[in-house]
Amino acid sequence: MAGKFSDQQIAATLNRLRLRTGVGNSWTVMRVRSARSYYELPAFAQNDQPREVTLQVAAQQLNVSQSIVRRMIAEKILPACQVVVCAPWQIPMEVLDSEAIRKKANDIKNRVRVPQNQPIEDQQSLFSER
DSSP, X not given: OBTTBOHHHHHHHHHHTTOXXXXXXXXXXXXXXXXXXXXXXXXXXXXXXXXEEOHHHHHHXXXXXXXXHHHHHHTTSSOOBOSSTTSOOBEEHHHXXXXXXXXXXXXXXXXXXXXXXXXXXXXXXXXXXX
């Protein structure tokens, strides 16, 4: 995750995975920074143009909720990966510009729902009517 995610995102992921430091402490930004420095791992560069974005950024780019982006990932509509379970999703920036992806996100966002308590036209009753 080093170099691709901020120390804050790394600390949150390590804590979600219930991983601890060598002495049993939870992870903080300072502890991640210290470990990254000790192991000479690259720092996150915010100034670089990202080739991959997180789920939150993808949702903003597509103008939909994060749950819609998660659904698109689960249905394999939107390519994405995680470095480890609980890590932030990495979504290629170029796919968010695709007209097909934007249309699919908009279709899911604007789908028409049928209320569950109203009968659908021409639907047969499960129970006999007396």
